[in-house]
Amino acid sequence: MSNIPVDLKYAKTHEWVRVNDDGTVTVGISDSAQEQLGDMVFIEVPETGQSVAAEEACAVVESVKAASDVYAPIAGEIVEVNESLADSPETVNTDVYGKGWIFRISPSDMSELDELMDAETYESYLDSEAH
């Protein structure tokens, strides 16, 4: 059973989103996604200052099995990227909801967050995908 924290939002493409106090959102991939992909070998992060559209591919997580795109769950500007992943991509496996975050977005429209799933919906979404 994968870990799905209740205080986060989730995208259909398996990213998690945390809303920070300063109005930015932090994005990573879900526990289920990291489990499926296996041991991470490289994380390609976006450029700071880059503007992204919702559902635009802006990062790549590469494991021993596959290289997968990470999509921006919400439109906005990339304000920070997790540089430490360059040296320790395995953090995405070991601390997926903490130090394994990938980028931070300053959203252009916060209401887009309503489109994302809560933990309960994401859990049943994972169940439906498994069948």
Added chain:
Amino acid sequence: MPFIPHTETDIRDMLGTIGASDTEELFDEIPPSLRMGELSGVPVGMTEQEISRLMHERADTDGRPLCFTGAGSYDHHIPAAVWEITTRGEFYSAYTPYQAEASQGTLQLLYEFQSMMAGLTGMEVSNASLYDGASALAEAVLMAVRANRKSKSRRILVPTTVHPHYRKTTRTIVKNQGIELVDVPYCSDGGNTVPDSLKHFEGEDISALVIQHPNFFGVLEEVDALTEWAHSQGALVIAVSNPTSLALLKPPGEWGEQGADIACGEGQPLGVPMAAGGPYFGYMCCRQALVRQMPGRIAGRTVDRDGRDGYALTLQAREQHIRRSKATSNICTNQGLMVTAATIYMALLGADGLANVARACHANTRALVDRLTENEYVKPFFNRPCFHETVLQFSLPLADVMRPLYAHNLLPGYDLSKDYPELGNALLVCATEVRSAADIELYADHLNRIIESQTAAGCPVQPKMA
């Protein structure tokens, strides 16, 4: 003899098992409008004896001429051992194997090839080869656009001293991907790309600069200044080099302060015979930092759980069988067999041997130029140093000189008038290490006689009057 192992009975049994009445039924889901129907225009089959005779006849029309033409494909001595070993059953496959790790010998060979190419180019990593030199440049352009994330323009500066076929191939492959290739003209005195001529691009967003060195005219470019300029503008540098030349010239990895970012080119000079349309092979090397954007296969060395050396294909997660349309390349054919030959060729010659080949080519081309330009109608075109190829200017129509030379079973060089009409009667000539002093003498003798017969005042053979 039929080469399909299934008998009529096998086929009926298989159809019966899945409940189909005939094999046509298996294709039912394809609408009739999309079906090819009968193939037309395909001639009737020939027997092995007939086809063998036809092919020998066609091969004989080549005439094995004395070759002074390079222009991207070079006539080098290939030690007999190269193809004797390459065509052994253990190596004789055009591809890297699909179950790659089961073929440790093949992977080790690819690893050795990569090590040699990285050494030759002075770069940190090499892939296991690409299709040919022209498509290697196209792949390098695509790679540079992916790798240069600071640049948004997708504009690539391509000097017109880059091989015309490479430019055409690259254009074909990248033109529908929103990439702009910008021509950079060459200097008509030196036949090179003058660093100052790039000044008017200064401050513009350029993704990469291509530098062919030696360039298509055989001329040496000012690689340090060009590389420095590109890097100062935030552009990557794509080097295109003849691998033989790298045994003598400063390798791309040492151009300017930081070296070129990607090095690629045609591998044919390394043990692959000249042939119309190949097969040849492309090579590609890069800086370690860019390796995840490099297309193609890469063999890596590792240890198994008992600590023994082993080889594995690496970075496969970026390849097309996993990443589909988002792969680093969807053309990344490599040329396993040609690479096998090249690896054995380089291993046999060694670094010193390859440098000797390069020196002999340079010396022979100089001797050829000196000898041919003794004739007042022939002059060197450019005043900059060359490697093993150079342009000669003729002060009479080139076609009239070339035709009789062909008739003497001699390939005098590559006529540049189609690709560079502004050069007039310009011939690109090359004398590799296999051209002897007698060969050069023969070329000069024929040429002098032909020129004399066409320029002598008054025709020596008086037309008969009726």
